[in-house]
Amino acid sequence: MSEPILRIEGLxxxxxxxxxxxxxxxxxxxxxxxxxxxxxxxxxxxTLIGAVCGIVRVTGGSIHxxxxxxxxxxxxxxxxxxxxxxxxxxxxxxTVERGVAYSRGLFGLGPDPARIEEVLRSLSxxxxxxxxIRALSGGMKRRVLIAKALAHDPELLFLDEPTAGVDxxxxxDMWRQIDRLRDQGVxxxxxxxxxxxxxxxxxxxxxxDKGRLLLVDDKDAIMARMGRTEAHFxxxxxxxxxxxxxxxxxxxxxxxxxxxxxxGGDGSGKGKAxxxxxxxxxxxxxxxxxxxxxxxxxxxDIFVDLVEQTKGVPA
Amino acid sequence: MIGWRSTYAIYRNELARFMRTVFGSLVSPVLTTSxxxxxxxxxxxxxxxxxxxxxxxxxIVPGLLMLTLLSESTSNASFGIYxxxxxxxxxxxxxxxxxxxxxxxGFVGAAATKSLILAAVILLTATLFVDYHIxxxxxxxxxxxxxxxxxxxxxxILGIWAEGFEKLQMVPMLILTPLTFLGGTFYSIDMxxxxxxxxxxxxxxxxxxxxxxxxxxxxxxxxxxxxxxxTIAFLALCIAIIAWIFRSGWRLRx
Ligand SMILES: Nc1ncnc2c1ncn2[C@@H]1O[C@H](COP(=O)(O)OP(=O)(O)OP(=O)(O)O)[C@@H](O)[C@H]1O
Ligand SMILES: [Mg+2]
Numbered sequence: 001m002s003e004p005i006l007r008i009e010g011l012x013x014x015x016x017x018x019x020x021x022x023x024x025x026x027x028x029x030x031x032x033x034x035x036x037x038x039x040x041x042x043x044x045x046x047t048l049i050g051a052v053c054g055i056v057r058v059t060g061g062s063i064h065x066x067x068x069x070x071x072x073x074x075x076x077x078x079x080x081x082x083x084x085x086x087x088x089x090x091x092x093x094x095t096v097e098r099g100v101a102y103s104r105g106l107f108g109l110g111p112d113p114a115r116i117e118e119v120l121r122s123l124s125x126x127x128x129x130x131x132x133i134r135a136l137s138g139g140m141k142r143r144v145l146i147a148k149a150l151a152h153d154p155e156l157l158f159l160d161e162p163t164a165g166v167d168x169x170x171x172x173d174m175w176r177q178i179d180r181l182r183d184q185g186v187x188x189x190x191x192x193x194x195x196x197x198x199x200x201x202x203x204x205x206x207x208x209d210k211g212r213l214l215l216v217d218d219k220d221a222i223m224a225r226m227g228r229t230e231a232h233f234x235x236x237x238x239x240x241x242x243x244x245x246x247x248x249x250x251x252x253x254x255x256x257x258x259x260x261x262x263x264g265g266d267g268s269g270k271g272k273a274x275x276x277x278x279x280x281x282x283x284x285x286x287x288x289x290x291x292x293x294x295x296x297x298x299x300x301d302i303f304v305d306l307v308e309q310t311k312g313v314p315a
Numbered sequence: 316m317i318g319w320r321s322t323y324a325i326y327r328n329e330l331a332r333f334m335r336t337v338f339g340s341l342v343s344p345v346l347t348t349s350x351x352x353x354x355x356x357x358x359x360x361x362x363x364x365x366x367x368x369x370x371x372x373x374x375i376v377p378g379l380l381m382l383t384l385l386s387e388s389t390s391n392a393s394f395g396i397y398x399x400x401x402x403x404x405x406x407x408x409x410x411x412x413x414x415x416x417x418x419x420x421g422f423v424g425a426a427a428t429k430s431l432i433l434a435a436v437i438l439l440t441a442t443l444f445v446d447y448h449i450x451x452x453x454x455x456x457x458x459x460x461x462x463x464x465x466x467x468x469x470x471x472i473l474g475i476w477a478e479g480f481e482k483l484q485m486v487p488m489l490i491l492t493p494l495t496f497l498g499g500t501f502y503s504i505d506m507x508x509x510x511x512x513x514x515x516x517x518x519x520x521x522x523x524x525x526x527x528x529x530x531x532x533x534x535x536x537x538x539x540x541x542x543x544x545x546t547i548a549f550l551a552l553c554i555a556i557i558a559w560i561f562r563s564g565w566r567l568r569x
Contacts, residue, residue: 015569050569053410057568075318078412089403093335098328105324106411148407 003067004028005156005187006052011061013047013211021047023211025061029156029189034182036202036219037191044211045191046086049158053083065156079107082154084145086161086191092134096125099133100147107152119150123177139170146177157181159190163197175201229271230295231278233260236288245285249278260289271296317420321413325421326428329395333429340391340429341436344383348437351379352444355501366503369532372445377527378500380437381462385495385520386487387433388463392426392470393483400474400567409568415561419554423467430463447531454539455530461546462523466491468553475560475567494520499528504536519545 006029013022021044029035037045050056052063054074063070065077090099100116120126123143128136133144142162149157159178163171178201181188192198198205199219206216215222238257250264262278265271275294282289333340356372363371399405408418441447449455469486477483498520504512515521526542529535560567 053406055406055409055568057564075316075412075414078410081410083406083410085403085406087403087406089399089406091332091398091402091404094331098331102324102328103407105327106321106407106413108318108320108412110320 002031004064005031005066006189007064008048008052009062009064011048011051011063012059013044013051013056014059021211022051022058022061025208025211025213027206027213027216029187030204032182032185032187033203034178034188034190034201036198036205037189037208038193038198038205039191039208040193043208045208046160047211048208049083049160049189049191053081053158054078055083079152080155082149082152082157084149084157084159084162086164088141088145090133090141090144093132095130095132096120096136096144096147097129099144100151103148104151109152115153116151119147122180123147124173139166142166154186156187157189159188161191161193163192163194171197228263228296229265229275231262231271231275232291232293233262233278233282233289234258234291235260236290239287243285243287246278246281249274251278317416318413321411322417322420322424325408325413325417326425329422329425330428332395333391333425341433344387344433345436345440348379348383348440349444351375352441356444366506367532367534370445373447374503374528374532375501376438376441376445376447377531378495378524379441380434380459381520381524381527382492382495382500383437384430384434384459384462385466385491385523388426388430388466389470389473389487389491390484391429392423392467393474393477393487394470395422395426396471396474397477397483405567415558418561419468419471419557423464423471426467426470427460427463430467431459434459434463449531450533451530451539455527458527458530458539458543458546461543461550462527465546465550465553468550468557472553472556472560491520494518495524497521499524499536519549 006027008025008027011022011025011027012020014020023044025044025048037048039045047056051058052065052070066080068077070077094102097116097120100119101111101113104112104116117126120129123146125140125143125147128140133141136144142165146159146162162178163174166174175197178188178190190197190201202219204217205219205222207214232254235258239253239260240257242251242253242260249262251260251262253259254261260282262271262275264274272294279292352372352375355375359371365371366374399408413421473483473486497515498518499515504515504521507515522537522542522545525535525537526539526546529537529539529542
């Protein structure tokens with residue numbers, strides 16, 4: 001495998017006041033991938049991004065970008081990194097066009113009106129280029145942040161909750177943007193609370209909580225390993241125990257015996273087959289049911305599970 | 316190695332910010348200075364004896380120029396760096412491939428440029444009220460540039476230190492303006508009796524006002540050498556403090 005575009009080792013951040021926002025994070029990002037960092041509020045996502053981008057001073061650990069130690073080669077590395085922050089921060093009185101051109105210059109590139117036009121058009125900002133940023137809607141402002149980050153053609157792009165507070169349509173639009181970046185070979189690291197987003201966009205997912213990376217894997221592998229199929233049979237008459245004929249399956253009774261619940265499978269179809277078998281066995285045993293819900297657990301459930309699992313473990 | 320493009324981007328951006336509010340930025344110092352000239356130059360000055368053979372109106376020109384330069388350089392530069400901290404736009408600067416040199420040259424260069432523009436406007440305004448001429452134009456220009464740069468640096472430090480708008484205005488209002496007033500803007504040291512004559516000499520701004528006055532009138536209470544050395548020492552001190560701020564990330568990086 002080729003050299004990772006970003007290698008984080010033992011990254012620790014203790015804020016003044018003693019809060020440990022990052023606790024020995026190890027992470028490798030592959031060139032060209034879309035990586036989603038998933039975690040609840042205060043997990044340390046923004047801190048992790050800030051540490052790579054120079055916003056946060058780290059307490060310990062090392063960061064290598066493009067094969068070079070960022071502590072020494074920050075100048076050349078930062079030229080190739082873009083950041084779309086979670087919080088909006090602009091000079092509100094500046095026009096869109098000027099703001100984006102400024103960002104390009106700040107990163108050491110010469111003016112390139114054609115490139116700026118391309119970026120603004122791709123984000124549907126071209127018509128607004130002469131407007132002051134304060135006159136734009138929230139979603140448009142967010143796009144300006146993205147345009148600013150793209151103005152210097154970064155190879156590695158951080159998107160800190162790009163779709164927070166953005167309506168559904170704009171969110172889908174954002175996903176298309178990210179797809180386009182992927183096609184251009186840009187490596188993207190995004191953070192999100194929306195599991196849907198990670199599922200839709202990411203090649204790999206990392207789950208972070210309380211400053212610790214709990215899990216990093218291919219999205220599909222996570223689904224396969226952790227993926228569970230769940231089915232609820234609503235019974236016509238309550239049962240007091242799972243019938244012997246069915247004891248081979250992972251079943252239990254809920255809701256005072258009125259619901260027979262199946263939880264099992266491995267995300268590869270085994271669950272669905274077993275549920276079909278359970279349905280047949282119920283028919284054979286003359287146990288009637290009035291309804292059946294079935295679902296595959298999402299990354300969300302996995303995530304909640306993981307966070308639950310680690311709750312008892314002292315940090 | 317300095318990233319000149321980044322430096323230029325910061326410099327231009329800051330000047331553009333200045334140009335957006337150019338009317339407000341110029342009109343208030345010009346108005347204030349005009350008022351001083353009317354009151355102290357024309358009204359009271361007419362009844363004052365010439366100071367060291369110089370008409371009183373012309374005598375106060377360098378002092379008034381210094382008064383404006385100090386407060387405007389400081390507040391321009393402090394706002395320049397405080398605003399992005401306040402709005403959150405500082406993230407971009409921190410994530411960009413820029414270090415101390417680019418940031419300083421960009422921000423302080425722009426603030427000093429504004430001060431020079433302002434100085435020119437004030438000197439033009441002064442011609443409406445008094446007759447004066449500049450004895451050593453080259454030294455005057457050099458001195459004005461040095462003072463603008465030094466106090467822009469001071470403003471930059473203030474802008475990083477301040478945690479609110481009041482603190483931002485505190486130093487120019489509570490320290491610089493009083494010290495300039497008491498530093499010989501309106502009088503020569505000869506006009507004072509002891510102990511004030513000695514006390515004034517502990518006011519660093521007295522040397523700046525005197526230095527600038529020397530470049531205008533060809534004579535003043537202290538020599539240009541003393542004034543220049545003091546300014547350069549102050550400049551060096553500010554640069555050292557700022558270098559430390561960047562190395563430690565104080566107030567900039569969390
Ligand atoms: N500047 C700071 N000073 C002190 N503590 C901080 C600072 N910034 C963040 N923290 C704390 O560090 C922890 C991690 O914060 P961080 O912003 O990285 O979380 P996050 O995962 O991005 O959360 P969210 O999803 O809400 O954006 C939180 O407990 C937060 O309160
Ligand atoms: Mg965050």
